Amino acid sequence: MRKFIYIMLLFAIATWSVHAGGYQVRLQGQKQTGIGLIGTPFNYGASSMFYNPGALSMMKNKYDFSLGASFIMAKVVFQKDATDYQAKTDNPIGTPFYFYGAGKITDKLVVGLGVYTPFGSSTTWDDDWAGQMLIQNISLSAIYYQLTASYQINEKIGIGAGFVYATGKVDLNKALPYNNSKANLEGNTGNIGFNVGVYFEPNNKFSFGIDYRSKIIMKMKDGDATFTVPSALSSNLPKDNKFDAELPMPANLDFGVAFNVNEKLTLAAEVNWVMWSTYDSLIFTFKESGDLLNSANPREYKDSWIIRIGGQYQLNDKLTLRAGGYYDPTPTNEKYFNPETVSLNTTGLTLGLSYQPIENLTIDLSYLHLFGQEAEKAYEPDNFSGKYKTQTSIPGIGISYSF
Amino acid sequence: MKYRYLIYILSLAILTACEPKIDEFSPSKGSADFTTYLAFGNSLTAGYADNALYSGGQENSYPNILANQFKTVGMQDDFKQPLMPTNNGVGVELISTGLFFHTKLILGYATDCLGQQSLAPVFADPDASQSDLQTQLFTSVANQGPFNNIGVPGLKSYKALSVICQSNLYYARFKSPDANFVLEEIPKINPTFFTLWLGANDVLHYAMTGGTNDSITSMPLFSSSMDAIITSLTQYDTKGAIATVPHITSIPFFNIVPYNAIVLTDQALVDTLNLGYAVYNAFMEAMGMEYRINFQLGANPMVIADPTIPLPDSLAMLKMRQIKNTELVLLSIPQDSLKCAYWGSQIPVPDQYILSESEIAAISGAIDNYNIKIKDLASLHPVALVDMNTYFNEFKSGMVFDGINFNVKFIEGGLFSLDGIHLNHRGYALVANYFIKDINRTFNANIPLVNITDYPGTQFP
Numbered sequence: 001m002r003k004f005i006y007i008m009l010l011f012a013i014a015t016w017s018v019h020a021g022g023y024q025v026r027l028q029g030q031k032q033t034g035i036g037l038i039g040t041p042f043n044y045g046a047s048s049m050f051y052n053p054g055a056l057s058m059m060k061n062k063y064d065f066s067l068g069a070s071f072i073m074a075k076v077v078f079q080k081d082a083t084d085y086q087a088k089t090d091n092p093i094g095t096p097f098y099f100y101g102a103g104k105i106t107d108k109l110v111v112g113l114g115v116y117t118p119f120g121s122s123t124t125w126d127d128d129w130a131g132q133m134l135i136q137n138i139s140l141s142a143i144y145y146q147l148t149a150s151y152q153i154n155e156k157i158g159i160g161a162g163f164v165y166a167t168g169k170v171d172l173n174k175a176l177p178y179n180n181s182k183a184n185l186e187g188n189t190g191n192i193g194f195n196v197g198v199y200f201e202p203n204n205k206f207s208f209g210i211d212y213r214s215k216i217i218m219k220m221k222d223g224d225a226t227f228t229v230p231s232a233l234s235s236n237l238p239k240d241n242k243f244d245a246e247l248p249m250p251a252n253l254d255f256g257v258a259f260n261v262n263e264k265l266t267l268a269a270e271v272n273w274v275m276w277s278t279y280d281s282l283i284f285t286f287k288e289s290g291d292l293l294n295s296a297n298p299r300e301y302k303d304s305w306i307i308r309i310g311g312q313y314q315l316n317d318k319l320t321l322r323a324g325g326y327y328d329p330t331p332t333n334e335k336y337f338n339p340e341t342v343s344l345n346t347t348g349l350t351l352g353l354s355y356q357p358i359e360n361l362t363i364d365l366s367y368l369h370l371f372g373q374e375a376e377k378a379y380e381p382d383n384f385s386g387k388y389k390t391q392t393s394i395p396g397i398g399i400s401y402s403f
Numbered sequence: 404m405k406y407r408y409l410i411y412i413l414s415l416a417i418l419t420a421c422e423p424k425i426d427e428f429s430p431s432k433g434s435a436d437f438t439t440y441l442a443f444g445n446s447l448t449a450g451y452a453d454n455a456l457y458s459g460g461q462e463n464s465y466p467n468i469l470a471n472q473f474k475t476v477g478m479q480d481d482f483k484q485p486l487m488p489t490n491n492g493v494g495v496e497l498i499s500t501g502l503f504f505h506t507k508l509i510l511g512y513a514t515d516c517l518g519q520q521s522l523a524p525v526f527a528d529p530d531a532s533q534s535d536l537q538t539q540l541f542t543s544v545a546n547q548g549p550f551n552n553i554g555v556p557g558l559k560s561y562k563a564l565s566v567i568c569q570s571n572l573y574y575a576r577f578k579s580p581d582a583n584f585v586l587e588e589i590p591k592i593n594p595t596f597f598t599l600w601l602g603a604n605d606v607l608h609y610a611m612t613g614g615t616n617d618s619i620t621s622m623p624l625f626s627s628s629m630d631a632i633i634t635s636l637t638q639y640d641t642k643g644a645i646a647t648v649p650h651i652t653s654i655p656f657f658n659i660v661p662y663n664a665i666v667l668t669d670q671a672l673v674d675t676l677n678l679g680y681a682v683y684n685a686f687m688e689a690m691g692m693e694y695r696i697n698f699q700l701g702a703n704p705m706v707i708a709d710p711t712i713p714l715p716d717s718l719a720m721l722k723m724r725q726i727k728n729t730e731l732v733l734l735s736i737p738q739d740s741l742k743c744a745y746w747g748s749q750i751p752v753p754d755q756y757i758l759s760e761s762e763i764a765a766i767s768g769a770i771d772n773y774n775i776k777i778k779d780l781a782s783l784h785p786v787a788l789v790d791m792n793t794y795f796n797e798f799k800s801g802m803v804f805d806g807i808n809f810n811v812k813f814i815e816g817g818l819f820s821l822d823g824i825h826l827n828h829r830g831y832a833l834v835a836n837y838f839i840k841d842i843n844r845t846f847n848a849n850i851p852l853v854n855i856t857d858y859p860g861t862q863f864p
Contacts, residue, residue: 179860
């Protein structure tokens with residue numbers, strides 16, 4: 001157990017990658033992941049903090065802890081337009097993780113703390129690949145720390161809200177069009193946000209959930225920009241520079257419904273409105289040589305609607321099985337598809353199981369497979385285009401302990 | 404425990420995580436036959452760059468790049484080029500004392516007459532001996548031939564079918580023993596596909612002497628020469644591609660030195676100059692001519708010699724005027740003379756460094772006519788037209804490929820090599836892609852383009 005926790009903590013310093021829905025990663029609970037990443041209409045204990053803080057108040061035990069991680073193995077292939085050139089990414093295994101702890105203050109009031117990683121992206125192309133001037137490799141990650149309070153109005157309705165402090169970091173490398181030249185941008189930042197949710201269980205057949213998570217803009221200030229250029233250009237492009245940039249973590253509005261067919265079988269559906277249109281452009285402002293380096297890079301993302309379905313079946317006292325699927329259309333713009341975030345129209349299929357060896361302990365396993373549809377994309381400002389296709393395997397493991 | 408099996412199955416699914424696959428590019432030759440490819444042209448075809456012919460430049464010549472791509476659609480034989488023995492290569496200039504041989508240019512640091520050091524093109528090996536360079540150029544490589552790339556630096560259209568091209572050192576180097584001129588090299592290869600890009604030198608030599616020497620090839624001569632060349636190339640209904648001539652006055656060589664390079668910051672000097680030209684101005688006024696020379700603080704147009712001013716030869720020293728902003732100064736102008744020897748202010752810049760409005764008009768007119776002829780040939784023969792002139796015009800306002808910006812500016816523009824006339828390796832790769840696009844379109848072929856990032860741009864120290 002101690003070793004397990006230790007391994008989980010290691011992930012806290014790792015980054016990850018996913019290739020659907022921009023750079024959002026909704027792997028904040030293995031039970032939810034197994035059932036098509038649906039969480040809003042469920043009371044899955046402490047992990048409801050992320051999916052619907054309103055459901056947290058329905059927690060059965062006095063204390064509930066949940067810990068888990070996923071292992072993202074994402075592969076991207078690229079076929080450059082009108083050439084016989086293909087490139088593949090060699091992405092590191094991404095490891096989003098979560099930890100939640102919740103306790104009942106009174107019968108009706110639950111408070112909790114959550115640490116989780118809802119956004120991130122890690123893409124590693126070869127340094128000398130055809131898109132090297134756009135991106136060689138990038139890793140984005142955000143860690144959210146959430147304080148949550150949830151109140152049970154009555155046996156049917158729970159409401160909740162969370163205060164979020166988010167930290168983010170970015171590390172990107174790209175080539176410059178001079179001999180042996182590249183730029184590295186690295187920085188950390190933090191900002192605040194919130195989430196609110198309502199959980200409604202009118203009878204023992206149905207449950208509904210609605211959840212809103214606010215946009216958080218990661219404002220990078222005085223990030224480190226390191227330029228490696230020939231000495232003849234070092235006066236134009238100083239080696240050590242500072243940059244400002246901002247990247248939005250978009251707001252989400254989720255609505256979910258679950259239906260208990262019988263005592264063993266539950267079916268559920270959910271829609272997520274992800275307000276990606278806030279990601280209009282990526283603007284870099286440099287402290288030195290600004291007139292040469294400053295750039296506004298259009299992204300022009302559009303809002304996306306994710307549709308999810310899933311079901312769970314309680315086989316016996318110890319074992320519950322889950323499966324689900326969803327369709328996640330890309331929020332990217334046709335003209336501004338940058339290989340830093342290869343986000344395609346994606347179909348996800350999920351499997352999951354919960355094993356309860358003793359009454360208080362649950363071990364959750366999940367497996368998510370993403371199929372990114374082959375599509376012709378272009379980043380027009382750089383006249384770079386081609387076909388992309390992705391495949392991603394994401395196994396996950398978690399434990400929950402309640403008493 | 405039976406659940407263990409579930410975990411095994413799950414692990415297996417993960418380990419075999421499918422690789423995403425995209426159908427590979429499928430090349431096709433369309434209606435053309437690329438078995439044997441011949442490239443006919445001038446320095447641009449030879450891979451000349453940085454004011455020299457050198458092995459690295461030749462390896463990145465657009466014909467060599469094309470040949471590599473043609474291999475995907477059935478090119479059989481090796482594509483032979485008369486490679487220079489060194490990567491520093493040889494360039495040759497005619498100067499007052501005779502021929503001067505030198506290596507290619509690289510970017511380095513040069514110190515000017517004011518003692519100021521700046522980034523500038525310098526010879527890769529300034530100490531290379533004249534005899535070594537001559538040996539490189541004079542040693543025949545004909546026994547390694549016949550060659551598929553018969554691009555000859557300096558070749559003009561009509562010289563391709565005249566024995567006078569034997570005096571071209573680059574041609575003499577690879578000339579087949581029984582060929583008399585470049586045209587007679589064609590049957591040595593007997594191509595099934597050719598490219599032809601010729602005509603720039605028919606105006607360039609004139610332009611590079613500021614219109615003082617050499618002459619623009621007349622339209623009838625250009626026309627008949629091109630007819631003869633294309634007839635020979637298409638003898639067996641051979642297919643190919645023919646490119647138009649870019650408007651050379653847009654290249655860096657004619658656009659680096661600004662017309663108003665005389666920058667004055669001292670009012671006393673301004674007054675002295677104006678006093679000095681007071682007699683000239685009074686004389687011109689008396690003659691009823693509109694020429695005036697005036698200086699002020701800031702940037703001033705150069706004073707240039709203009710032999711066309713209608714004055715008697717006894718007054719030759721007054722045949723000067725200030726340059727117009729529509730006229731061009733050549734890169735060959737000695738910069739130190741401008742900076743330290745009062746050229747352009749007290750001493751008129753010699754005519755050989757200036758293209759006047761009328762000279763520019765003559766050059767442009769000739770190129771327009773050449774291109775009409777080339778397009779005519781393209782319509783009469785089974786060839787793809789590569790309208791390089793139009794493509795090059797697009798670079799004036801800037802182009803971007805795979806995240807690399809290109810324009811026609813010197814060095815920073817990323818397109819031209821350090822001589823300001825020829826392209827750099829990336830520039831030649833772009834040319835190859837233009838050829839491929841038009842060949843694909845014309846012959847319904849599917850030849851892959853090259854990645855521009857695979858080709859080096861100008862190397863900075």
